Amino acid sequence: MTHAWYEESVFYHIYPLGFCGAPEHNDYHSQNKERLFKICEWIPHMKALGINTVYLGPIFESESHGYDTVNYFELDRRLGTNETLKQLIKHLHQHDIRVVLDGVFNHVSRDFFAFQDLQQHQQHSIFTEWFCEINFQQRSPFGDPFSYEGWNDHFNLVKLNVTNPQVEEHLFKAVRLWIEEFEIDGLRLDVADVLNKQFMKRLASYTKKIKKDFWLMGEVIHGDYTQWANPDMLHATTNYECYKGLYSSHNDHNYFEIAYSLNRLFNQEHGIYRGLYLYNFADNHDVNRVASTLHDPAHLYPLYILLFTIPGVPSLYYGSEWGLEGERQHNSEHNLRPELQLESMGTQKHADLRAAIIHISYLRQQSPALQHGTYQQLFVASEQFAFLRQYEQEKIIVVVNACQQPVTVHIPIAVLGQTVLDLLNHRQCFQCHHGELSLEIPGCWGRVLKVLE
Known part of the structure; x- marks a missing residue:
């Protein structure tokens, strides 16, 4: 039986703006700096870990953290040029590593061209229908002569009206560029749990016509994952239920928690997600590093055994293979998304964890039972x-x-x-x-x- 490539993947998740040491804010004027090539230095390390897919967090021109997109068609100048991205992906592909990018389609920066036109021309702007809940009868928290919907009440993230055909055309045109020119292999859809489902269905159909084995995964925290992961929409979602169970079952000395989840989700007879290859992880760019979450650092070892052997596909967040620590601060994710230097990582206090993960990852690669x-x-x-x-x-x-x-x-x-x-x-x-x-x-x-x- 032939399996899809993503069913046999081991992911490595990198947040490029932090990893590459990019300035925190984009001035839109500085020369493009090819920081993204730093990822090439890490390819031998990733190969040793058994990585065959890299998931890169947001990389297109943005205001600050990447999830506030300004231009979907240009690599962020803090990371390089479009040619930088093409060369990086080509190099990764030459080493049999596929590339998945962040698709941030729910919202954009206030510096996005269509929103700036709206600010300038107001009711006369041709982009009034590009955004959600535009109301010229009241002001926004930023003082605009109109109000609008922001993602999760963050008004620096302006919610796009993806049901508008012109918005969809703009976004799909960018996706086609990413697939045909950059040759990406998949997308992780940011905040998929609030993204319009019909939009995602059309995106799935669109990408499949361009690249038959293109992978779509949605960021979903709560709910029935099959609302998003199904034959008409996405291949997978983030598995936040097992993310929580992996650490709390160790902290609480209670394996019954993760055992209950795995049985409910994947039991061969009645598991509600059996047959789905959900995206499993121990930490990511939004949550505390698992080494900081666990009460006992020795639990990193059984935790990673579980991550690589339970149903689904495992993902490592860059640096956590050395037990890197990091906690979210008030209104700041900086500690979760640090710049790292490969040559200094062996000095981490849990540096021997890497060798254990390499061993476990190898076993997964060699075992059809652990994969499928x-x-x-x-x-x-x-x-x-x-x-x-x-x-x-x-x-x-x-x-x-x-x-x-x-x-x-x-x-x-x-x-x-x-x-x-x-x-x-x-x-x-x-x-x-x-x-x-x-x-x-x-x-x-x-x-x-x-x-x-």
Whole structure:
């Protein structure tokens, strides 16, 4: 069976403006500086991690943080030129790494050309229908002689009326440029949970005609993910339910939480998202680094075992493979989106985490069951958890232990086989006796066991 490329992806998420050390604000006048090429330096590191897809946060001309777009057709001058982006993507593709960009279609900067025309010409502007809730009977919080809708009451982010055919044409024209000239492989749709669903359906149809295997993923926090991830719309959404469960089940010494979510979502018989390849992550540009969220840093190890072995596709946020810390400050995400230098990352206090992730990532790459297999819970306790992934003839049992000390667990595997091979720990073999597998799990670690028939 042939699988889509994104079903076998391991993502690396980079926030380029921060990662590349770009100035915080765009003056619109400075010379373009090709900071984006810094990503090329990290390609050997990404390849070692098993990365085959890079997701780049917002990179087009913007006012400040990238989610306040000014021009959808030009790379942000703080990162380079359009030629910079073309060359970077070409270089990544030569190393078998696909590229997904941020599609920020819900809102734009106040410096966006159409909004500036609206400010200048007001009721006589030809762009009055490009934005939501324009009202010339009251003033905006910025003093404009009209009010408008901002995203989540952030009035520096002006909500686009994507149901307007002219707006859709403008955005789709940009998407065509990104696909045909830059040769991107997919888009992550910003705030997809509030983006017009009919717009996303038309976008899905449009991109599929240009590039048959083009991938669309939506940022969704709450709700039924199948409202967005379905045959007519998107391939996947962000899996915020399991993001929360990954850290809180460790902090609360309660694997029942993540076990409940995984069973509800992916159980081979009644899981509500079985067959969907959701986008799994431990942290990103909007939330605290997982190393800062966990009460016990040793839990980074079982957490990443889970991230790479549960159903869906795993994503690493740049720097977190070394256990980089960072917490959101009041009205600032700067600590979450830092500039990093590759040569200094080995000095991080959790620097040995990288080697563990490389090992786990390699196992995922080599295992069809971990990439595509069904999910079945086998055992759960407060600090130990085991499940089965099965695809065709391959059966993989994953066991994690959040306790500091080694713990012996007893896993029922009556119909699976008689011998298991530990792929994670020196290829040790264990025997099943009387329909039960009893084995010791190292503290704050786990086992990835291949069932031998």
